[in-house]
Amino acid sequence: MNNKKLYTGFLSVTAALALAACGNKQQSSSSVQAPVEDGFKTEVVNEGTPISGGTLNMAQVSNSPFKGLFNPVLYIDSGDGAVVDMAYSSLFEYDANQKIDNSRGMADYKLDIENKTFTVHLKKGDYKWSDGQPLNIDDYIFTYEVISRKDYEGVRFSEDFLNVEGVEEFHEGKASSISGLEKIDDQTVKIHLKEVYPALELGGQAINALVIPKHIFKDMSYQDMITSDYSRTTVVGSGPFVIKNIVPGESVSFEKNPYYYKGQPKIDVKLDVVSSEQIVSELKAGHYDYVSGMPSDQYETFKDLDNISLLGLMTNSISYTGFNVGHFDAAKGEHVIDPSKKMNDVALRKAIAYAIDNDTIGKDTYHGLSVRANTLLSPFFKGVYVGKDVVPGFEYNPEKAKEILKEAGYKDVDGDGLVEDKEGKPLVINFLAAKGSETAEAVLQQYLTWWKEVGLNVQLLNGRTLDFQTYAEKLQKYADDFDMWTGGFTIGYNPSPDGLYGPKAAFNFGHFVEPKHTALLERISSNETFDENVKKQLFLEWQQYVQENPFAIPRFNTFELTAVNKRVKKINITPDKGTGWEEVELVADKGVASK
Template structure:
């Protein structure tokens, strides 16, 4: 990040003082980045060529298997040679674009998986339905060392009996023939239709993995140094934690890739922009908060799309009851009052934050369902806009009045209170944004201070939330994966409900989302809309910002499209020069 941008951040932090809270509305409205989803470059394509991919972030751990990868960089590398069982559309709904075709039988709680004949692993061996079945026996095994064994796998009939050693087989897995599998489930909600919503996408080479005891598999050669897949590329060499060199898979079932190979290097986020400008890479995901340092680059184009992540401010209204394994709201806390939560929501200008701090690359959120889920996000909901006078009126109407003249309201019982606000460190804009929120709330008469007077490191922050520390308000982000079902974050019996918020009405609305009726598109849409309207009014969280994912593509790449569900596939990528273009 250059000195000018750092200076601007400092100026913005100063501007976001109490005296600068009232931003003009014309300035506050975020215009958005208006980034393209695709690029087409001039030039005649060459034969082959090696695509240079900058994997921005920390070194990968080396667990290059869908069964064991935990870090995002390990998962990304794995996708190049093992793209998984099925594809999905722009709403992450499972479709027929991947290897398998799935048929859903709601009445009998079954899914039938059909894979094509003639597909081979990169070692030449045929891919059969045994390779779809075997991952269940690995993940469910008592000696399995990964993190995948959870509610989705336990939902398969007979899985828990197998895991507990009561059976040598998983009764819910029925092999119909060499290319067809029928799976029986205990529960069968509409989330099953979503990628990552309940049906495993794992397919692994049984003929290789079965040679190693499951207790040793995670650290084996088959996972760490010589993984085999069926994707567009196959692994040629690995430099642990640093790079992977791929060569094309001439027998890829979707067609022979046009590239000769792919080189993936781990690149530090602090140098990613300079590496792209120097022409060292064809592809990199670059940071939003440095956008103004590369938005006018001459040798690459930046593409962007909204992601499945939303930032939010949460209100910690209770605790986790370990005995009952559910949240336990505490009505005595000031933030348990809905009016206070609503007022604090109207006090902050997230349009301006997205524009001033993120160059319009983050936009005000209207719902906990990210807007990229077009079929689920309720666009009729405005969400919370910047209306400080309305915030003050809501407080007054609810009995929050400044009775002692200190500038801060007392609660409806006349008792003074001060809220603690927890927010994470990690970027140059983290502190000024957190301070802005504190100042904005003070402007409407709500006394708020940072937890322990400082920002918190990532792990410390979540440890405190998990332990129900003395935190009233917190700022966090939630990635909803491929399934927008809000039950995980807002369910009464889910520990990911960091707000510890629950109501009987919320229980009913979530039950409707998870009901059999929700398998019908219209009923599912209504269930999601009803829940969103309710949760926005109740305001256990304030959805603040949706964010863009930015991808920079070098000018030697002929075509590249990042549209979710219909973007460019790797077998179709072409180059127009032997090396990336320099600035």
């Protein structure tokens, strides 16, 4: 199952995204790995002899506090996700092609295409939770059951799960267990599938990489789990660290998990939420050793700091502007188009897209570290992403935006410079956005100005940006008081769009459903794509479809920048060769300040 995370598209092109690091000169005290093809370094090795123990100070760059829901099957925003990643481990790890790597991780797998089974095997029989209790395949089966239960209201259940035999009956309350989860022994489960797809080998579709402790949550309802201390403060996990102390919304202190399957870490960690306005001064003072998600709009202020190395990778994230065109039918469990909604006019959506200049914002505001996105896929997915020479996206063209509006019947009836709708009535577009940095707020205001210049009256919902928690709640609960919003997704390793935009996808916040689109999504998720040529063709057709029928406007592809203080011995940030927490060491008692 894809581990998708939600973030707002305006937290410094974003607090949850992160940008960049290029042109960092090699320091005399460090050796830096040869650059990757994008020109960014991915590894640093600092001089010095490692000390015993110590606490690594890490910052989460965000202008909103933690929500405080630290459970891998419950959380939705990337701030909480950063804590979950420290306290829990995924069963699988992945290679450079984003496929499950059987040589790494807690578990390996075997896909039997002929018999339509996917076998998950825990490599050792002595895994333990952080409280010392055994971690076995019953926990994994239980996690499937929690996500598939009828009372589960989170975002991780989707129609993908229905591909497991018996999930539908279990979800509907017609069965007490999932018949397709065949326990072989305490380390092994054979998952019986209705169909097999290539995405299974990416940990996608019906395959769950998450595991939560059955002995903790077995008697809890969904709502009990939401409010339980075990999901918020007294977290029992499988990751490298255990939560020691929490300052609500502000910081989390971690201590070593003695039962971590890769070996007990050598350090403790303190994770703080730090605003984008404060992070550079804090970094300069040596207060933080490891910061991912450095704000690209401030790149010039930290790119030459002599106490850090900057590492960078293209993210698997996408930021976008979405449109509310329908509603969620809870009885049917699917999204439904509302033809009467104002944003259901593709001409209006295209005009909105052509009216904004993301090329200039990326170049001038984000120093080229954010690049205008042309599709709803990141170049991270090299095998299926299509470049601007084939799918151009929406370049700034205000005259074209005006022409589209005019041809579609949107005219300025009263001469105030703003167009009315096709019936001559006032057209007001309510825009949902989360509060971000000063730069992000300025970009947002520039968007409003550009839209006004082509005659569109776009107003912030309730006249202001919202805190992230309120913003995320409106999306997750499918509020109906806004017409469009800005947001983003961290996609995971499976690029299939069905889990984000499908007719039953929890993340389909705009409720867009259309037969041709649904058919494309189904084919992309089908076993047709075992043929790489078919896979590439279908992804091409999908990206072309979104160009012609934009239910969301791609905004930016970004590079995540990670700042590493000279106090840290070695860090590699690549997904397949990244430094594990059990390997991290410090070479000084405190962080090195910039001279």
